[in-house]
Amino acid sequence: MNFFRRPRVFDTTIVVVLALFAGLGLILSSVQTGVDGALGSAHFLLTSVLLLVRRSRPVLVAGAVTAFDVIGIAAGLVTSATVPEAIAFYSLARHSSGRPSLVMTAVGMAAYGTVMEIKGPGIGQFLAGAFVVAIPAGIGALVKTRAELHERGRRAAADAAVQAERRRIARELHDVVAHHITVINALVGGARATLAPEQEVTREALESAQETARQAMSEMRRLLHVLRADGNDGPDAATGVGADRLPALIGEARSAGLPASLTVTGEPVTLPTAVDHAVYRIVQEALTNTRKHASGARASVRLAYGSEAVEVEVLDDGVPQQGGTPGFGLGGMAERVALCGGRLTTGPRPGGGFRVHARIPLEAT
Structure with a gap:
């Protein structure tokens, strides 16, 4: 039938x-x-x-x-x-x-x-x-x-189901992830307070960790606000992330012990919101992966503005560590780029290290 x-x-x-x-x-x-x-x-x-x-x-x-x-x-x-x-x-x-x-x-x-x-x-x-x-x-x-x-009516029911799921995720993030970040921040602060005066390097590292935890909590709160809201702008809409925050992100990576540099070519333009968020998250995830999987590596970030597209490339020279549990970072990158109509390529470099490259067209968004 x-x-x-x-x-x-x-x-x-x-x-x-x-x-x-x-x-x-x-x-x-x-x-x-x-x-x-x-x-x-x-x-x-x-x-x-x-x-x-x-x-x-x-x-x-x-x-x-x-x-x-x-x-x-x-x-x-x-x-x-x-x-x-x-x-x-x-x-x-x-x-x-x-x-x-x-x-x-x-x-x-x-x-x-x-x-x-x-x-x-x-x-x-x-x-x-x-x-x-x-x-x-x-x-x-x-x-x-x-x-x-x-x-x-069907769309309204689907939207209601999505909103309910977003609120459930927000509750889980608040009750579990935010709690653990708060505990980590408190433990790091306690450890810093017990250090001897001559342990200045360790103190700086702990201060950087504590500042990172505070920033994570701040971004988590903004994300929870978005998840609980009824808008459809996406989870990055109110987090304030974008290409203009890449210098600060590079600074955070250096404070965490990862030598990193940023190069910007072309004439900077205001990117569409989805592209702006994608660029930031790609660099953030790539640097995080370098810290986790290639200890002692150096990273370089290149952001290129073009008339038709924007390109972002993250390179490192590290040797991947064996073992570990694979995450969802690369898959998340690919999804973000695909939603913007772009193309993502990732993989080992011929001379060693890892390369993440995304090209996102501006007209497609």
Whole structure:
């Protein structure tokens, strides 16, 4: 049954069924009623074939069927509106909207009403001709309205489910991750307080760790605010991250013990929000991976602005550590770049180290 619910299959089936009736009528009319009956059946067949494009060209189909029916009624080939006419005007209201649909419906009502009144004088004939258009068009409009309301309800339910899931994630982040970051910050602060005065290097490292933990908590709070909000701007909308914060990110990496540098080429431009966030997160994740998996490595970041695209590249010269649990960083990068219409390449460098390169077009966003 699902096979026949496909639009093209369903429309073809309708036309085939109507064509069979038209063919049978054509044969019987040729034998019993002569040329006029055969022309009437041919007229029915022609208007039926037009229904093959009733979804893609509803206004054209309704206009063509109206023209053929008016000519057929005036010539005496048919006595009234036909089944193809009802389907055509139902499709007009169901699959079209706006002024063209309304104008075509009004034209159809006037045309059928006028030709019916000419064939059989009287206001009743005119109204009958108008109703043969108004009724299927009204049914089509009703079905369209119900379908739109159903789709709107489905989308509302999906949005509600997404919002509920975002709030659940926000609760988990607050109750678990934020708690652990707070504990780490407190432990680092306690350890720093117990250091001897001469342990200055260790003190600086702990201060950097404590500052990083505070920044993580600040960003976590902003992210929780976004997750709890009803907007659809994405989880980075209110975090304040972007290409302009890359120098600060490089500074944080240096404070954490990773020698890193930043090179910017081209004329800096204001990036679309999604691209701006993606650039920052790619560099952030790449530097994090270097610290985790290539101890003692040096990293370099290159941000290149172009007229059609922005490129970001992160290189390191480290030797990957064996073992460890793979994370989701590279997959997350690929998803961000793909959503912006760009391309991401990652992998070992021929001379050693690792390379992350993303090219994101500006027009695609």
